Amino acid sequence: xxxxxxxxxxxxxxxxxxxxxxxxxxxxxxxxxxxxxxxxxxxxxxxxxxxxxxxxxxxxxxxxxxxxxxxxxxxxxxxxxxxxxxxxxxxxxxxxxxxxxxxxxxxxxxxxxxxxxxxxxxxxxxxxxxxxxxxxxxxxxxxxxxxxxxxxxxxxxxxxxxxxxxxxxxxxxxxxxxxxxxxxxxxxxxxxxxxxxxxxxxxxxxxxxxxxxxxxxxxxxxxxxxxxxxxxxxxxxxxxxxxxxxxxxxxxxxxxxxxxxxxxxxxxxxxxxxxxxxxxxxxxxxxxxxxxxxxxxxxxxxxxxxxxxxxxxxxxxxxxxxxxxxxxxxxxxxxxxxxxxxxx
Amino acid sequence: xxxxxxxxxxxxxxxxxxxxxxxxxxxxxxxxxxxxxxxxxxxxxxxxxxxxxxxxxxxxxxxxxxxxxxxxxxxxxxxxxxxxxxxxxxxxxxxxxxxxxxxxxxxxxxxxxxxxxxxxxxxxxxxxxxxxxxxxxxxxxxxxxxxxxxxxxxxxxxxxxxxxxxxxxxxxxxxxxxxxxxxxxxxxxxxxxxxxxxxxxxxxxxxxxxxxxxxxxxxxxxxxxxxxxxxxxxxxxxxxxxxxxxxxxxxxxxxxxxxxxxxxxxxxxxxxxxxxxxxxxxxxxxxxxxxxxxxxxxxxxxxxxxxxxxxxxxxxxxxxxxxxx
Numbered sequence: 001x002x003x004x005x006x007x008x009x010x011x012x013x014x015x016x017x018x019x020x021x022x023x024x025x026x027x028x029x030x031x032x033x034x035x036x037x038x039x040x041x042x043x044x045x046x047x048x049x050x051x052x053x054x055x056x057x058x059x060x061x062x063x064x065x066x067x068x069x070x071x072x073x074x075x076x077x078x079x080x081x082x083x084x085x086x087x088x089x090x091x092x093x094x095x096x097x098x099x100x101x102x103x104x105x106x107x108x109x110x111x112x113x114x115x116x117x118x119x120x121x122x123x124x125x126x127x128x129x130x131x132x133x134x135x136x137x138x139x140x141x142x143x144x145x146x147x148x149x150x151x152x153x154x155x156x157x158x159x160x161x162x163x164x165x166x167x168x169x170x171x172x173x174x175x176x177x178x179x180x181x182x183x184x185x186x187x188x189x190x191x192x193x194x195x196x197x198x199x200x201x202x203x204x205x206x207x208x209x210x211x212x213x214x215x216x217x218x219x220x221x222x223x224x225x226x227x228x229x230x231x232x233x234x235x236x237x238x239x240x241x242x243x244x245x246x247x248x249x250x251x252x253x254x255x256x257x258x259x260x261x262x263x264x265x266x267x268x269x270x271x272x273x274x275x276x277x278x279x280x281x282x283x284x285x286x287x288x289x290x291x292x293x294x295x296x297x298x299x300x301x302x303x304x305x306x307x308x309x310x311x312x313x314x315x316x317x318x319x320x321x322x323x324x325x326x327x328x329x330x331x332x333x334x335x336x337x338x339x340x341x342x343x344x
Numbered sequence: 345x346x347x348x349x350x351x352x353x354x355x356x357x358x359x360x361x362x363x364x365x366x367x368x369x370x371x372x373x374x375x376x377x378x379x380x381x382x383x384x385x386x387x388x389x390x391x392x393x394x395x396x397x398x399x400x401x402x403x404x405x406x407x408x409x410x411x412x413x414x415x416x417x418x419x420x421x422x423x424x425x426x427x428x429x430x431x432x433x434x435x436x437x438x439x440x441x442x443x444x445x446x447x448x449x450x451x452x453x454x455x456x457x458x459x460x461x462x463x464x465x466x467x468x469x470x471x472x473x474x475x476x477x478x479x480x481x482x483x484x485x486x487x488x489x490x491x492x493x494x495x496x497x498x499x500x501x502x503x504x505x506x507x508x509x510x511x512x513x514x515x516x517x518x519x520x521x522x523x524x525x526x527x528x529x530x531x532x533x534x535x536x537x538x539x540x541x542x543x544x545x546x547x548x549x550x551x552x553x554x555x556x557x558x559x560x561x562x563x564x565x566x567x568x569x570x571x572x573x574x575x576x577x578x579x580x581x582x583x584x585x586x587x588x589x590x591x592x593x594x595x596x597x598x599x600x601x602x603x604x605x606x607x608x609x610x611x612x613x614x615x616x617x618x619x620x621x622x623x624x625x626x627x628x629x630x631x632x633x634x635x636x637x638x639x640x641x642x643x644x645x646x647x648x649x650x651x652x653x654x655x656x657x658x659x660x661x662x663x664x665x666x667x668x669x
Contacts, residue, residue: 014556015645021550022552072645073582073645074551080546090464095474097475191365281534288480302434
């Protein structure tokens, strides 16, 4: 089977697979150089001709690989081609989207569309949260000791049923430094608490919705029992203002995070025509967007809480600012991304 | 009396060869990706130790980055310690997920540590890595790893059951990628990604050509093998021989004597097995093996082209088995 192969020198007998390699070696080396270039400078570092050459050479190396597997038993060559082709594959099929494009698409279309697709889950989460709040409110109004059943020790900052009206009022409007410091600490505490609750209600959703539902309901009870404590001292409306400035955003974030968990849980419970894994991955595309929206809202809420609440102490400005920011979220969710093609 | 003995020894022999083959073909776990061009690629997966190392380096990178930011903030605004503490907590919390997502997006599945260690995230489905996949696997990292870790290390201000649960969760988390076929952690499973070793294409010389192009009287003319003599071995033995020849090629002088001894043993085995009617002198051992390699490779490649691929030296038994079936 050996045939002669002439290359600027004496005539040498080469076996078939060695000839195969000799004929193509130049192309492989060129591809290898191009791939290195792309990895250093990115695809945009290539000229038009070079990028054409890259894709052409990549396809040829794929062909070489599948051919070499048939005709060559040279392990070094097979390894080389496998590695070269993989490297070229990764360079050719690199993610094309830019950071700016991705972020823009998320805000303009992806996020609001995902929110609208999940309206039912958001509604359920909201009902659970406010259901919990209403239940706890009436329980605590009739018997203030219920407060201790609902609120974890570290969260209240000393504002239990035993606190005086003056203390509560100072916590809501306080301007002297001691209270402000305490409030700042309480803010961060609450911020991380709600972040953790959001993350947990999102992830626990996978286990068939129930744990997320329970968490959301429970968080509602904390809200309700706080209102009841302040109602007993005639401060409910002031608490409403105090909470409004960041709470509108923060509670909405909690609801959206829980709704994301519900989407995952619903995919596990009712996969429909898909397998459970496929349904979960499909629901995961929207759920991830909900989680990102919730994270963004929690961040905004944290900023509002850290700066806005301490700086703005007037009741009505608190309410107006809080609810107008809430209105802006709603406008984003409802109005954006209608004419873009659906991204899912 | 022992009707199963023969079968047993057969099975154990099979086991030995398959173990040897595994040793030779690589112990590493591999991932098969089928790109749109339809030719499967077998890629070496990143070992867990490397991934842990990359994670530690990345954690350090983000930690140092956050430290620098906080120090600059403190110098620039020189406000109260409380505010600095709040800013620090927020920075440490916020720098993590965006760092991983942005770096993996910009550098095609590589964070800084992954670049340094030669690791890379790929999509298992053979398409390009999507932004969604990167976001999912890194958000899951937060839930899988960082959050339980903070609970696990949080100390006495929380109920002890939280710590126990967190440690248990971390343990499960370690077991998942270890037991997984493709070293996937939970985030990888959900995002359908895997972490591979960045393949390094190094083109070694072609042994057959090098041998054929040696100056002077070619070894292929000096040692000639009949077709029957080449019917003893298969692909596996050929590639073991290839490895031996390549490694004795560039051996250092210290191990030279050992290499010679090794070559001698191999030559004796082959001469005996194929009944080569000539005693090979010590200075010809390497030449003999080179000639045998060339001839054997050409022979096996030709057989393979004709539809007679020979996996190893038991190929005749395999054929018999097939005919019986």
